[in-house]
Amino acid sequence: MVRFKSRYLLCEVCVPDRSSLQLLEDRTIYNTLRAAVNRAHGDYGSALFNIGVIVKYLNAHTGVVLIRSRKKHYRLIWSALSFITCLENRGQKVQCFLNCLHVGGTIRTCQKFLVKYNRQQLHRMLPDCKTDAEKQEVRRAILSCSLSNVREEEAGEDGSDDDGDKET
Amino acid sequence: MSVFMDLNIISGNDKNKLRSIVETAAHLGYSTVAINYVVEPQQKKQEIPKPQSVSDIFDKFPVVQGKSSPIKVLNRLTIIASDASHFRPTNEYKSFDLVAVYPKTEKLFHAACMTFDVDIICIAVAEKQPFHFKRAPVNGAIERGVFFETCYAAAIRDTTTRRYTIANAISLMEVCKGKNIIVSSGAERPLELRGPYDIANLGLLFSLSEGDAKAAVSSNCRSVLLHGETRATASGVIYTMKKPKTPQKQEEESPLSKKAKTELT
Numbered sequence: 001m002v003r004f005k006s007r008y009l010l011c012e013v014c015v016p017d018r019s020s021l022q023l024l025e026d027r028t029i030y031n032t033l034r035a036a037v038n039r040a041h042g043d044y045g046s047a048l049f050n051i052g053v054i055v056k057y058l059n060a061h062t063g064v065v066l067i068r069s070r071k072k073h074y075r076l077i078w079s080a081l082s083f084i085t086c087l088e089n090r091g092q093k094v095q096c097f098l099n100c101l102h103v104g105g106t107i108r109t110c111q112k113f114l115v116k117y118n119r120q121q122l123h124r125m126l127p128d129c130k131t132d133a134e135k136q137e138v139r140r141a142i143l144s145c146s147l148s149n150v151r152e153e154e155a156g157e158d159g160s161d162d163d164g165d166k167e168t
Numbered sequence: 169m170s171v172f173m174d175l176n177i178i179s180g181n182d183k184n185k186l187r188s189i190v191e192t193a194a195h196l197g198y199s200t201v202a203i204n205y206v207v208e209p210q211q212k213k214q215e216i217p218k219p220q221s222v223s224d225i226f227d228k229f230p231v232v233q234g235k236s237s238p239i240k241v242l243n244r245l246t247i248i249a250s251d252a253s254h255f256r257p258t259n260e261y262k263s264f265d266l267v268a269v270y271p272k273t274e275k276l277f278h279a280a281c282m283t284f285d286v287d288i289i290c291i292a293v294a295e296k297q298p299f300h301f302k303r304a305p306v307n308g309a310i311e312r313g314v315f316f317e318t319c320y321a322a323a324i325r326d327t328t329t330r331r332y333t334i335a336n337a338i339s340l341m342e343v344c345k346g347k348n349i350i351v352s353s354g355a356e357r358p359l360e361l362r363g364p365y366d367i368a369n370l371g372l373l374f375s376l377s378e379g380d381a382k383a384a385v386s387s388n389c390r391s392v393l394l395h396g397e398t399r400a401t402a403s404g405v406i407y408t409m410k411k412p413k414t415p416q417k418q419e420e421e422s423p424l425s426k427k428a429k430t431e432l433t
Contacts, residue, residue: 014192016359039327040373079373082366083324085359099196099363124231 007074008056010102010110011081013063020094021063026055028089029065033081040080048073056107062118065098066110074103170382171199171235172364173389175244175266175288176319176352179203185357187225192358194230194239200393202244202266204354209247209254218263242393244268246290249276255284266396268317274299281305281314287396288315288350291340293322293333301343310348315392316340319354320362320370337374346380350388 013029015021033053037045048070057066069077078100087094101117104110122142129135177189186203193201205217229238242265249255250272261267268288271277280289282305289309291297309316318337323330341349351371355361362370364385371381401407 014195014359075369075372078366078369082320082362082370083330085324095359097359097362098366100366100369101363103365120234124233127231 004052005071005105006052006068007071008104008107008110009067009069009074009078009081009100010104010114011065011067011098011100013065013087013096014099015063015094015096018063020096022060023089023092023094024058024060024063024087025089026058028087029058029067030055032084032087033067033077036084037077037080040083041076045076045080048076053077064101064114066107071105078103170386171390172197172385173200173202173393174198174353174355174361174385175200175202175242175350175389175392176204176317176354177201178354178356179205180356183225189355189358189361190225190239190241191230192361194232196361196363197233198239198364199232199235199237200240200242200389202242204244204246204268205264206246206248209249209251218260242266244288246270246288248272249280252276252279255280255286262400265400266392267399272298274302278302278305281309281312285399286314287392287399288317290317290319291336293319293336293354294329296332297336297339301340303343306340306343310344313348313391313395315348315350315388315395316344317350317352318374319352320367321354321356321360324360324362334373341375346376348388349376349380349384350392351381351384352389 013021013024033055034046034049037049041048052068052070054068055065056068058064067077081098081100084098085095087096102110102113104113119142122138126135126138126142129138174193177186177193180186190201207217225241229241231237232239243263244266245261245264246268247255248270252275255269266288267286268290269276269280269284269286270290270292271280277289277299280286306316318333318340320333323333351367351374353361367385368378368382371378371384374381376384
């Protein structure tokens with residue numbers, strides 16, 4: 001069986017102010033990325049961008065983006081990713097940068113990595129907690145991290161669940 | 169063994185800004201960062217600044233992403249040299265962990281590669297490199313273990329500087345064939361930093377191979393640190409440090425006094 005092999009770039013949108021993440025949309029990221037590829041690699045880059053690149057998943061709470069690209073030229077797309085400085089949505093500019101966390105061959109491996117990564121974030125959060133209630137909340141969240149939970153819920157729901165913890 | 173390092177964060181007077189840059193670097197997974205003090209002797213007798221003590225900036229260093237150890241912060245001095253007299257190794261240089269030089273002319277570049285006692289040679293990023301890289305001095309620098317640095321923050325800021333950065337980097341890579349290169353940020357704001365894997369991939373634009381590009385943010389940086397240490401110590405073989413005297417004496421004394429007491433009773 002022949003199929004098109006892809007690479008999935010799991011990226012994190014880093015912004016100075018977390019509340020501005022709510023403005024993000026799939027289309028915003030797609031258009032910004034297209035403009036960045038066009039600027040960095042010209043017509044050739046745009047042509048490669050038009051085949052196979054798609055924003056598969058966006059979590060506006062945690063700022064996680066999953067971008068699919070053809071395996072053959074994902075490095076070209078990726079190199080343009082680092083030149084993004086701001087995202088624009090409905091006239092509002094958000095200063096940010098994209099940080100690539102993981103490159104996977106399937107969505108599943110990316111998902112696995114994301115669960116691991118978010119768990120790590122919770123661990124990093126633990127020493128910063130001030131009250132005991134917060135600590136308990138984060139500990140509970142760490143224990144509830146597993147891929148079986150993800151499979152039961154929708155991937156999006158897992159993200160929003162995670163966000164609730166981050167706000168504590 | 170590959171920990172990522174970013175050996176160029178431009179220092180500023182604003183402590184909060186510096187702190188947020190270092191925090192971002194820790195979040196991105198850099199284990200070591202160096203705060204860069206740039207000195208341009210050409211402009212009105214500029215003095216070499218005293219490096220801020222690192223513990224001044226932070227009470228508690230942020231923990232590196234994916235590791236359990238806190239981030240390491242070093243001090244670095246960069247001298248923009250347009251005349252041979254600008255680089256004078258004095259005692260003030262010794263208070264920095266790393267010393268870099270940014271030669272403006274071909275003669276100085278040659279001297280920097282062959283004789284200057286430095287760890288890093290910077291190349292131009294915001295303008296066209298005013299001279300060609302010759303093979304002899306570059307090979308000499310590689311032999312001595314001096315590294316070439318290219319910064320990517322300028323490439324992120326602006327299109328024209330991006331063109332210069334890429335062009336200068338490629339012309340350097342042609343001569344040194346991807347050896348002895350480090351890629352660092354040169355960031356003035358936290359949003360100018362990029363993740364280490366992104367930078368390793370950015371090496372594609374600088375015509376570095378995959379392995380060389382990754383080495384440029386990890387193992388090569390480590391060699392730079394070790395090279396910096398050889399300046400402070402006797403070629404890194406012997407290292408002397410002052411022994412703290414007072415607390416030991418007290419330790420010795422206290423058991424003696426106890427003994428004396430026991431004898432008395």
